[in-house]
Amino acid sequence: MMMRAEIIAIGTxxxxxxxxxxxxxxxxxxxAALGIPVYYHSVVxxxxxxxxxxxxxxxxxxxxxxxxxxxxxxxxxxxxxxxxEFVNRKLVLDxxxxxxxxxxxxxxxxxxxxNNKRQAIVLEGSHVLHNETGLAPxxxxxxxxxxxxxxxxxxxxxxxxxxxxxxxxxxxxxxxxKVVHSKVMRFCGIGESALETELLDLIDxxxxxxxxxxxxxxxVTLRLTSYAKSVSEAEQEMEELVAEIQSRVGPFLYGxxxxxxxxxxxxxxQVKGYTVAFAxxxxxxxxxxxxxxxxxxSKVFQGSVVCYSNExxxxxxxVPQIVLDKEGAVSEKTASxxxxxxxxxxxxxxxxxxxxxxxxxxxxxxxxxxxxxxxALPDRTFVKELRLGGQRDSIQIRAAKQALYTxxxxxxxxx
Numbered sequence: 001m002m003m004r005a006e007i008i009a010i011g012t013x014x015x016x017x018x019x020x021x022x023x024x025x026x027x028x029x030x031x032a033a034l035g036i037p038v039y040y041h042s043v044v045x046x047x048x049x050x051x052x053x054x055x056x057x058x059x060x061x062x063x064x065x066x067x068x069x070x071x072x073x074x075x076x077x078x079x080x081x082x083x084x085e086f087v088n089r090k091l092v093l094d095x096x097x098x099x100x101x102x103x104x105x106x107x108x109x110x111x112x113x114x115n116n117k118r119q120a121i122v123l124e125g126s127h128v129l130h131n132e133t134g135l136a137p138x139x140x141x142x143x144x145x146x147x148x149x150x151x152x153x154x155x156x157x158x159x160x161x162x163x164x165x166x167x168x169x170x171x172x173x174x175x176x177x178k179v180v181h182s183k184v185m186r187f188c189g190i191g192e193s194a195l196e197t198e199l200l201d202l203i204d205x206x207x208x209x210x211x212x213x214x215x216x217x218x219x220v221t222l223r224l225t226s227y228a229k230s231v232s233e234a235e236q237e238m239e240e241l242v243a244e245i246q247s248r249v250g251p252f253l254y255g256x257x258x259x260x261x262x263x264x265x266x267x268x269x270q271v272k273g274y275t276v277a278f279a280x281x282x283x284x285x286x287x288x289x290x291x292x293x294x295x296x297x298s299k300v301f302q303g304s305v306v307c308y309s310n311e312x313x314x315x316x317x318x319v320p321q322i323v324l325d326k327e328g329a330v331s332e333k334t335a336s337x338x339x340x341x342x343x344x345x346x347x348x349x350x351x352x353x354x355x356x357x358x359x360x361x362x363x364x365x366x367x368x369x370x371x372x373x374x375x376a377l378p379d380r381t382f383v384k385e386l387r388l389g390g391q392r393d394s395i396q397i398r399a400a401k402q403a404l405y406t407x408x409x410x411x412x413x414x415x
Contacts, residue, residue: 005038006062010070012045023068032180069153071136073115090124097137129165181234185222188405190252218401261404262294268411269300277346278304279338281355287400302346317341328364332383339374351376359392371399
């Protein structure tokens, strides 16, 4: 029977939002690679009664429970004690762990407080997982049909412990090694609802591979996931589905897996041997910030001007005052001139401009979300008009991403 995993994070600081639960993400990725699907993520505060109740719920629905946190020396570290009571096992001192803790304090010439000894306590009969970067060991054991694994909370301790000791332990319980392999398709220029409408029959009929849409500002992703004996088998299983998706919404597909819009844009500029410069008004340098995150940006990005005021548009980018007075700063004409002038100013192959109304109020009697993006290429200049929804920051992000997406499409059309 396929193992069903659940990750239970212990710590009130997680519930208060003081820290992010990156352990759950890491463990989910690692378990997927082992072919162990994660069905639930749970978070419990430092309270033994609530933790005990969570263990009761989780043990009923999952066959592998992985606990993170609550193994430290303080009174609120109650994971071991609570679980020991639940499975009716004694807590015993692990001599190897105790020796490591004692040596740690001795080498640093620091007096070890009595409560540090608590970190060497483990559940009787458990398989102890050595802590290479900290003090508290982890542990794993099987009780009836359920596997339990306890890991420390700090990621710098949890990650090496799970990779070096947790994975080998779990592997002994896997009758046939399988992998859960995912492929991410990245789209821009189409909304989540529109994308889903185009693919609704595929989503309704999904078995394996599965399809999971996810939207964020200015982009949509599809995560295709297959459970197979190998990555190559999973890839083969996905081929037909990927081809069908591309036949329907291929024009909006810009990248795969971890590729970002800015990285794809930089890569394509390098292939063409082009440089680029930006003139940004309503995005205030956001487009420049995006592209400089990408590897290789220094080879293609010349620079930018944040021309937020009309004075700068006129003085630095030569937008005639008559255009600003008659057409407005937020206009197709202004965007076109800005793109051409920034291209000349920085001697770049491509100039891109953004001017618009990000809100929260209207400007020049023009609506919030109206944005013009200008493109000056070696052989032509054109302007794309956008009507964007959302709050100010969302409009800015979407405008910058639309600029990158349109650049990618234009570079593709030249090939």
